[in-house]
Amino acid sequence: MKQVGIFGKRKSGKSALMYALTRQKIIQDASFSAMEISGVTKVMLVDTVGVDVEGSTAEKSAQSVEVALMLITDDSFELELGWISKLRKGGSSVIVVISRADLFADGGAALAAAVEEISGQKVLCVSAETGAGVAELDEEINRRLKE
Ligand SMILES: Nc1nc2c(ncn2[C@@H]2O[C@H](COP(=O)(O)OP(=O)(O)OP(=O)(O)O)[C@@H](O)[C@H]2O)c(=O)[nH]1
Ligand SMILES: [Mg+2]
Structure with a gap:
């Protein structure tokens, strides 16, 4: 199953965003007819520990996600920029x-x-x-998964 990872500093809203995306998917899929259900793309959303945490699980998750969401909350985003290039080098979108x-x-x-x-x-x-x-982000995730 394809994985979508959520990365960001501590308290950047990773878990809240994961639940918001999950709600979005449930609403969307509920509108699909029974005939179309087999066409629904199933993905695994992966929540991670803050990228600003020593020995974060983010390191491991970064190696296995097709798509990575990198959350930024304020104008000190040096660490995040480093993660963006690291994730890209590892093949994540x-x-x-x-x-x-x-x-x-x-x-x-x-x-x-x-x-x-x-x-x-x-x-x-x-x-x-x-x-x-949230809906726009969900669409973008789906676009990236199809790339
Ligand atoms: N105003 C506002 N607050 C938010 C939003 N998303 C999350 N929060 C708040 O920000 C705090 C951190 O949110 P979490 O989703 O727990 O953040 P996290 O990145 O998972 O945090 P850790 O797992 O502890 O690193 C909580 O108090 C949330 O209620 C948002 O979209 N708007
Ligand atoms: Mg969290």
């Missing part, structure tokens, strides 16, 4: 996410733009709390 986006007055747009400029990649703003951006 990395989706960069501004998590807890509801906590920003602009929904995370300015931080996303800063990260986009440095990483050269599109960044998604997501809130597990309000659900903003």
Whole structure:
């Protein structure tokens, strides 16, 4: 089964995002007709211990995920940039996410733009709390899984 890993610092919202994505999937799959159920892609979501934790399980998970979500919550994202290149080198397709986006007055747009400029990649703003951006993230994950 393909694995989608969720990476980020401690308290960056990894677990909350995992549950938000799970809810999204349940809602989506419930709308599929019985005939189509066999066509549903099953993936395993893998929650990890913070990348800022010594000897984190993230190291091991990084080796086995097809798609990696890298969560960023503020403008000190040096560590995350290092993980993004490490995950890419290991063959994972990395989706960069501004998590807890509801906590920003602009929904995370300015931080996303800063990260986009440095990483050269599109960044998604997501809130597990309000659900903003969760459906878009789910779509992006599915696109990456099909690559
Ligand atoms: N406002 C807001 N708070 C959030 C959001 N997601 C998570 N939180 C809060 O942020 C804190 C950390 O969330 P977790 O999902 O436990 O974060 P984590 O990265 O799994 O944390 P660890 O497993 O301890 O590293 C909790 O108090 C959550 O309620 C969000 O989208 N918006
Ligand atoms: Mg957690």
